[in-house]
Amino acid sequence: MSFLLSLSRLIDLLNEKVGNAVSWALLLSVFICTGNALVRYTFNTSSNAWLEIQWYLFSAIFLLATSYTLRRNEHVRIDVIAGRFSKRTQVIIDVLGFLVFLLPMALIILYYSVPYALLSIQNQEMSSNAGGLIVWPAKLLIPVGFFLLTLQGISEFIKRIGYLKGVVDASAFEKHSTTPEEEIEAIKAANKIN
Structure with a gap:
């Protein structure tokens, strides 16, 4: 069991790092979205490439932060019924949910998305929009996110x-509720480590 718990800690660390890195994609997408809106309304022009970059960033945020969200136990769940049970029963429900729903769904999507992404990479797939970007990086996010x-x-x-x-x-x-001050201290501590 100690080997499995060590493996679990490594996976948690990986997804914490990915989640923290993806948070920068959110900030970048806000700047790009704002810039696109300002250019469009000020100069009455637009760029498909910049619009597609937003799409790529939103895809990265959603697909890569899902595991981080699960790690932090902040995913959507309905505790109206399960919240009435003992902690042990809630954990058994989680175990069954992972085995019956989460892992089979993630593995099926992973199974079908790998060839989908590889074909896009092999063909160097490009956007059909004028001035668009290559598409395969966005498609590659699907198997990476589900992995x-x-x-x-x-x-x-x-x-x-x-x-x-x-x-x-x-x-x-368990989900850890933190105050904004605690989150700031955690960010400062993480920056000192990095």
Whole structure:
């Protein structure tokens, strides 16, 4: 079990790094979106390439941050019923959800998206829009995102099993509410490490 928990910590670290990196894509997309709007309304012109860059960044944010969201236990869930159960029962529901829903769905999408992305790379697929960009980087985000989601699903499964065996505390996978001040301190600490 200790090997699996070490593997889980490595997966968590990977998805934390990816999630933090993707947060910069959000900032970049805001600047690009603002710039596009200013140019369009000021000079009455637009660029398909800049619009497609926004699309790529939104795709990256959504696909690459999904595993980070799962890692932080901030995904959408309905706790109206499950919230009434004991912690152990909630963890069993999570385990079943990972095994029956999350992992099969992520693996199926991963299975079909790899050839889809590889074909796009092989053909050096370009946008059909005038002045558009290459398309394969956006298509490559699909298998990469679902690979990361699969890894995080495995990590969360390991942590839940560890909890059921009594070797992992629930704080390892519970949602942590933080104040803005705590988040600022965490960012400062992360920047000192990097």
